[in-house]
Amino acid sequence: MEKYLQTYLDTRRKIIAYNYMGFLFSWDQETEAPSASHEFRSEQFQVIVEEAYKLSSDPAYMEAIEKLYENLNLLEHDLQVEIKKQYKDLRWVKKIPKDEFIDYQVLTQNGSNVWQVAKMNNDFLAFQPTLEKIVEYLRKFVKYFETDTLKGYDVLLDMYEEGMGINEYDAFFNKLREDLVPFVLEVTKNKPIKFSRKLTHSVFPSEQQREFSHYLMDVFHYDKTKGLLKESAHPFTNGVASVDTRITTHFHEDNLVSSIFSTIHEMGHGIYEMQNDPKYDKTFLHGGTSMGIHESQSRMYENMLGRAKEFWEVHYSKLVEIFPKQLKNVTVDEFVQYINTAKRSLIRIEADELTYSLHIMVRYELEKLLINGKLKVKDLPKKWKQLMGEYVGIRPKNDAEGVLQDIHWSGGSLGYFPTYALGSAYAAQIYHAMNQDINVKEAIQNNQMDKINAWSKEHIHKYASSKTPKELMLIATKEPFNPMYYVNYLKEKFSK
């Protein structure tokens, strides 16, 4: 056992270092690397990926994981959790024939280019063969990975959110379909409100938006000695240790609020990882425990905190100070209404808080049908339009603003989307629990976001990946996941 443990720890140390290089590489790539260096850089990184793969597929390392797994009870708790996760990951090497695995890697690596061109040309047929192959492989892998408790699409869902399968998601989305869809269709049936042209048609220079984003970092106590804010085409959070958690945002000069909520959203992700117990920094347990829990933090910071009336009663004056001309005569009430308005729209990433999870429900239903074989890839566009009509009350005219809008499927990420809706629902339940312990509105009014950070650290963040999502929801909210909190939260907010 001593020998296996040593092999495991030695290899883990190296893999984490390679992961750090991958982190630096992608951070550089997305935020500043010179454009002409793309090919050169990719070739260098390819070598590092190969070396890292050699490490994690080394027979001695895999044997060590298996032996440790067989003797879990001899390990201390955190290491047990870690070994279980690593053992599960061995599936990819052990259960999938090598040629299929490599073929799938190439397929999904090239998938995003194929998808990008297809989307640009509004040409689903150009993407269809690639997506067909991906779905075919995933259906195969699902068969390889099935267990007594995980069947079909369950296997994919479980990859992104342990403990959530078809039954659990069906119960969640059925609740939304029954309770939320009629409400949303009612709320959004009229033409959207017209806001002051100053808000909707001014130019908001990046430099000033950047200033406000940095102001927001201070407001949320985002620790700048452990993180950075930069810009990238698509905002993201990239963290590898509690001491190094970086976020990006994006400035659109014709849109004041996009960067504000991107920054707050990514800070939610970032504060989560930054507040992980540092003891996990050099283990595989650092980071969020699941996509759903991660998204619950970003959504809570963005929506429950960042869009609250109380928040802007404190911080709107700063925004006006930075954009005095653009926001002249725009009251804080109008601004708050502007950032909390709901409408039927086609594009998920631009959707408002109310309709967002219904966009996800469309994708969930489609993925389920694709994996259980009841829907063919060629029939996707038609089915997409139908479900959008049913759930969101609007149908795309073309595939670019329909089935082709998201990158996820081109990289094989089926089973991922549902965590976005789940995260919003987790957020509502967590927010409710937090309010039992502290007066959140009052904390916002007193500009004490550190109180909220502290509660989140104590009840969620510090655990990193050492608890499953289910365990964490119990710890944080003292009850199992219950979508009613989400439905009630949305109905209360958007009834006003």
Next chain:
Amino acid sequence: MEKYLQTYLDTRRKIIAYNYMGFLFSWDQETEAPSASHEFRSEQFQVIVEEAYKLSSDPAYMEAIEKLYENLNLLEHDLQVEIKKQYKDLRWVKKIPKDEFIDYQVLTQNGSNVWQVAKMNNDFLAFQPTLEKIVEYLRKFVKYFETDTLKGYDVLLDMYEEGMGINEYDAFFNKLREDLVPFVLEVTKNKPIKFSRKLTHSVFPSEQQREFSHYLMDVFHYDKTKGLLKESAHPFTNGVASVDTRITTHFHEDNLVSSIFSTIHEMGHGIYEMQNDPKYDKTFLHGGTSMGIHESQSRMYENMLGRAKEFWEVHYSKLVEIFPKQLKNVTVDEFVQYINTAKRSLIRIEADELTYSLHIMVRYELEKLLINGKLKVKDLPKKWKQLMGEYVGIRPKNDAEGVLQDIHWSGGSLGYFPTYALGSAYAAQIYHAMNQDINVKEAIQNNQMDKINAWSKEHIHKYASSKTPKELMLIATKEPFNPMYYVNYLKEKFSK
């Protein structure tokens, strides 16, 4: 042979990828990495350094280099040059006993911390034991590396500038001592001119200095698709391929010209590497061929081009546009005089163009004495003061502004300093040669720096490291190195 070549090429591919990771790591570290992540990051990088060392000290790889070296004539020209360099580098592993090598690595890695504290406390005695050990090791290594043609200090000099030994440098510095020292002492004997307080005592905000640095990048046609400009405590150039060459500068708000000449200086380094023939990108021949040639390019861009009257006749109006209040009533003539004034000063990195190489001469003489054993480390401070008095006409009052001012010796870099002076002298000769082909002043007046870049590419840059400094000087200037060009250049410029 086929087998050895394959081993060599496979390992080279990996080493270059690890070098790229090292490049990314240090770039991140120097320009933006969160301060609290220092320890975590260092540990990760340590793993990568260990892996890279394993590669380059792999017996099969070393054997491949030796076999290829024994059969050089079977290789094409560039590969011959490359193998010769790699073979030379094997000395470090093959001729130095492993325990000495490791001990020396640790000693020089910790040296900079010891030095930093000693400098801060103006306490040479705190640094003395470390420097004594370093000098002792270097004297040992010199013995291991000596050949028929390289003796003593020659061995160190040759590491930084192939073909330059004590004889060559003595000839060079004797020339400076005879011709330049009396001239400099004469020119600088009076109190320095007083310039407008607007120039010397205004505040120049970083944001505007940054704007001017970016303007300079455009002026010099620094290709932003292949490079970046950022900020760091000490300006540097970091390049790994013609397509990825990054530079930094530093803004001092109380000093307008420091960032200007840092930016131009680093662009000189950067344009050199960026204009290397891309065929060297994935070989060990990418990059400047020697420290001296590298410095010749940065010095030429900074001093011959960037400090030229003609340059500011074109670009001063832009500077005034950016700093209208600070430069009100400061004429271009005063500005040009301000940036070309010479005076006796203590600190090398702040020294002007005229006195700079005499600061270097002090270090050269001291290093020579240390390595040949005629000077003990404990007697350095006294000897430093004496030589500064003789060559620069000014004596430091304490060691912090004397013998402790530079980091180089703390890392074992003896033999490096002389290339700084040599680079300035190369620059004068190259500048003279360039003027035989193109009218440089006219190109500057017409804002055609691309013409100067093109000449430099054709005569120097494109060769990367495939030519020795001696070969390159012959190609570029059609004659061997001749310090008279430098002396004449300085005398002509500073006689005015």
